[in-house]
């Protein structure tokens with residue numbers, strides 16, 4: 001039995017999470033295992049119900065399950081709230097409370113979608129890299145922070161142990177892949193990046209079989225677009241990882257394609273990398289694949305059933321190969337289908 005807490009959130013969150021839940025239900029029917037899904041409010045949706053973006057009940061539920069599935073939070077309705085009350089602050093809080101220090105963001109190109117990328121087919125074909133984004137430290141959490149009428153300030157700080165634990169995961173994972181880690185920083189300008197670089201290199205002594213190189217973040221943004229195939233594993237800080245993974249989204253055709261796993265030593269949460277997309281919310285237009293692929297990551301990392309992860313990825317691949325396209329990945333002339341139609345196609349390809 002798998003107990004999953006779902007926190008759909010705002011905007012397209014509920015639409016894409018509904019797609020992922022259909023996939024979970026189909027897997028349960030097909031394989032005969034029980035899946036219990038408990039839904040809890042989060043973000044703006046929770047604010048409207050309880051006057052709080054993250055209630056103690058939702059947080060307790062997340063600590064009391066095998067895995068959490070999150071849609072997205074945020075939207076224009078809550079933008080003018082003070083920073084500490086915004087839905088985005090609740091997202092940071094849940095990551096911190098559950099100590100989800102590593103955010104794994106794979107950027108893998110599906111063959112059927114090579115023409116959906118804004119980059120040339122030869123550049124994107126065969127791209128397959130994995131970003132380890134540090135998720136509970138750096139400038140997102142550093143103190144002091146604030147702003148007044150004339151000044152705004154944030155602090156980027158990393159402790160040795162924070163760098164070490166994410167770099168260790170990156171090295172361990174690279175060993176099972178192509179054995180190459182690129183650590184991305186801004187050590188030519190930022191002292192905090194110098195610490196990052198020093199710690200990564202010290203740790204590398206334990207992983208001498210893995211090839212390590214450093215890259216400045218501005219160059220990395222360019223290299224990801226110029227030649228994404230050069231990367232295997234990327235390890236980087238919270239802010240740089242946020243930005244670089246959205247860039248990676250465009251290699252795969254759309255932000256709506258990229259899943260993620262946020263993991264710590266005790267808990268795990270799975271979420272697409274995209275946001276609540278207010279521009280297309282409640283229109284049945286969103287691409288559910290990022291969230292469905294996040295369920296594949298759940299089976300891989302939390303439930304340790306990689307065969308089912310592959311089954312989900314295969315069903316996505318087959319749906320795409322048979323021509324299914326939501327608007328974000330459609331080319332001119334393609335028939336565009338809805339969120340629910342894409343979900344149904346993937347469920348069909350999962351088989352019974």
Ligand SMILES: NC(=O)c1ccc[n+]([C@@H]2O[C@H](COP(=O)([O-])OP(=O)(O)OC[C@H]3O[C@@H](n4cnc5c(N)ncnc54)[C@H](O)[C@@H]3O)[C@@H](O)[C@H]2O)c1
Pocket residue numbers: 012016071072073074075076088091254255256257271272273274275276277278279280285286287288290328
């Ligand atoms: N993890 C999260 O919950 C998360 C992540 C990013 C942004 N946000 C929040 O979401 C809100 C909107 O932010 P934004 O517009 O900068 O980023 P966004 O990711 O929501 O949207 C960016 C663009 O990508 C498109 N897009 C995103 N996901 C898609 C999908 N699944 N299918 C098709 N198209 C998709 C949107 O329509 C939009 O044009 C903000 O409040 C922001 O803070 C939340």
Ligand SMILES: CC(C)[C@H](C(=O)O)[C@@H](O)C(=O)O
Pocket residue numbers: 074088089091092242273275
């Ligand atoms: C909404 C925001 C807090 C979040 C982040 O910056 O981490 C988002 O952009 C993401 O990538 O998950």
Ligand SMILES: [Mg+2]
Pocket residue numbers: 242243246273
């Ligand atoms: Mg982001």
